[in-house]
Amino acid sequence: MTVTCHFIEDFQMTSYLLDCFVLTDRHTAVYLASELTRVTNEWGVSDKIVACVTDNASNIISALKDHLHWDHIPCFAHMLNLIVRAALKEVQAILQKVKTIVEYFHRSTVASDKLKATQKQMGQEPLRLKQDVATRWNSTYYMLKRFTEIKDPIISTLALTNASLPTLSPEEWKISREILDIIKPFEEVTTEVSAEKFVTASKVILMARGLQRIVARYQRNPSSFDPVKKLVDTLMSEMTRRFGKVEHIEKLADATCLDPRFKKQAFVNHQAAEETVKRITAAAAAINPAQSEEENTSDPGATASAGAMFWEDFDERVATLRLSASSSKTSDAMMEMRAYLAEPLLPRTSDPLAWWRRCSPVYKTLSEVTKTRLCIVATSVPSERIFSKTGQIISERRNRLSPSKVRELVFLNANMP
Template sequence: MAVVWEYLTVSEKDQRYAVCNTCSIEISRGGTARKSFNTTNLIGHLKSRYEAVYRDYLQADQKRKNEAAKKAQTTPGKTQTSIDTAFENAKQLPPDSAKAKQITNKVMEFISLDDQPFSVVEDVGFRSLMKCMEPCYTLPSRRHFVCLPEIHNIVATHIHELLACDITAISFTTDIWSSDVSPVSMLSLTAQWIDKDFNMVKAVLHSQEFPGTHSSSAISEAFDKMFQTWKIDKTRVHAVVRDHARNMTKAMMDSGLASFGCMAHTLQLAIHDGVFSQRSLTDVVAICRKIVGHFKHSPLAYSRLQAVQVQLGMKPKRLQQDISTRWNSTFFMMESLLEQKRALASYAADLPATLSAHQWQLIENFITLLSPFEQLTREVSSSEASAADVIPTVTALRRLLSKQADTDHGVKTTKTSLLEAVNKRFDQIEYDPMFCIATCLDPRYKDRYFDEDVKQRAREILDAHLLPAAGAEDGTRDGASTFHPERKRQRSDGAGPSLHHVFEEILEENGPERPSTSVSQQLDIFLAETPIPRGESALSYWRNNHLRFPELAQMARKYLCAPCTSTKSERLFSSVSHVLDEKRNRLCCDKAEMLIFVKKNMHLTPASSTRFYIYT
């Protein structure tokens, strides 16, 4: 506090004035706003009116300064800041300075990674935060925030360098998406490959605007341009995972690209053919939708249901509404209704429709029947799933649907129809070289999921692809004669067959056989060894065994890089919907694509610039 206030006092009537303790005169404090107040007028009043008082003031002020200087010299770690240094610290950072550019780039990364609008740089709270963290930094306005292209180019350059490395083959996923908030359609292209260290590398290459008609010729032309942009020769394209639309299928054929339909979509079609075509089940689904809709559209009804749940000692939980285009959402809807059966029974008088005891039993059997499909949909949609999972999954489903169980009552016809739909949708998949070779080269499966007649055909396909890659070499490498002991598997007892049991059953039935002499001993030894557990990583196996089986390892880099679903593209468009939302429905597609590109590929850049981020 200034020493002058020992001789004056702030006016109680108006804080803009100070009152002299000697003569009671009001003196202006130098302005009308608090930030403009000063003590110049107050000191001048003492100097002009009271010389003795002014001399006392000077002595007291000098004493205070001396004590402050002495304290600063004796306090360890603290030094008195000079006037020049204080002025230097108060200077604003030039916009073109290294520190200002670094902060601006980090703000741009924040906008990209967290799906924030550009207007966030003008929000009061954000500007206050930045002012507190770096007072010398001036945050640009949204119209002058132009560093996105620079960051995009840095990330794109690194992706180009990765694609130019020694890559055996590259697989892609693609999809077309239309926005709900703006008249925009976008075409995606994601890539993934296995590097020389047997790590899976994934990158988003495009989520570009796709105007006009979505004809096969337009899609094919767009693919040609995208491959040219990234300098990807079509001979390096292993497979493109797409949906089952005719225009997309024909576009891949016209472009000369190997492709196959998303397995999750194929399962969706099989379930609709085999399950939701049954009249008894469609009637039950219709009633379930009415019940859920009643609570979704009436807050009063939901509050009453919640009160019933509490009275019954149940945890309050909302019912789940289904989406007609996703079968598993219908599964979850019926599962949530079955879980709240007791609460719904107490509320039955106010429901627009009710379920009979037979229909409740039908729901329970329906959930039991489709639980393996829901489990497999989650597994094949995971980021680790590959084309090698397709044949074992289909084989396990066929075996499971062929078994009889006590829970089949009321759904036997549905179960038979579902088996027929699975056989129809996955017909002759065991003879497709892309899936056949991928399955054989996956150390979790090998050739154990093939029938005897198909197993020989699979070996012939492997021979045809292995011999050219191996240069017709028929010798063995050091360490190639090592065998792993047979592992015993424990099977848990259960009331009926489960998906896990079916996987284990097929592996046990198709154990190691006599060594083959039709191909190199590398292939003989690899297929004769016991498969690793399904929970382990196939890429980790090849990382540890590529010296034992060098030719097989290189082929595995090619065939295990293909995903079995187009989930990567679908999840990409979920991110796009967060960028092109109702608040940013006028954002141009080029800028939206750059934002998504930076967000999805930032983790591939050197760790020095991204070590503080976690990506999903």
């Protein structure tokens, strides 16, 4: 299990690895919850967790919701992976042919060298074919993209080597290019949303709706090829199922509204937008300002003895003022929220945290809420990247490293500047 933490410090995204360790017991929800509790207690952050981003495995979701009672946010990249994988099943026959040919060139040195030579003869840069990985749908996109880029050299090389392989028909080549056009936006979104040095959670709603609009255009202008039509329909049905309530995931909605590039304009559902504004305003009103010196310092002369009756009238008036101050905090939060929403939107390529750094003296309570929302990452990719490093550390020539030693090496590698 790999646990990373993400927070905003001086209005900059900051990330650290908390732990990467071997799970020694069955991966039950109870066990996973106990290990997460151990990690957060060790670092003293148990009371600072805003949300936890994971994949959609039932055991980790149960651990967070049923045992730890943390807000769970599904990994957006994992959702995209499930959506596109389901759609690609509609063109599996073509993809299997492509995969078989790619594997042939990777296995055969003679065929691989011949392919390079053919590319040079045709005046092309020698490019190596790419293989897909079962856990990453975009690797299938890269495989198909490279395959179509060097179509002519592949056809010529297969003819010269007389390899008994299933070849693509002219129609299947056309379908391959259409598939690439349709799933390219999904690849672009996956890449952009997997960053950890930039704000990402605020983009999820917009990206989900944007992908739905793109696929809807393909439905309105259907392909002449039946497999492509089925792929588009499956994409839309999967997105409708998985993105239907994305605007109602509270922490994502809060992050979107508090991003000065998007605000309420990112929402399609008006009710969801208004609920988000109310929720953020309430969070801002609940922020307690630092206690004044008068509240923290006791007067040694003000005792509860003979003069106590003298202070009754004054104490009653102060209590009334404090109740009024509580109401005033709500009003101030509402005024801040209205003023913030009235500000012009930033250009989409701007840094929202730089804007909040500059404007935090004006929006004092809203900026505090913002720090607990824009720090959320949209995917669990940061932890998966670190998890993958263990596979690079443990190799055939370094196969006797103890789990504790690997844990220390990964920790240092991830956290040292």
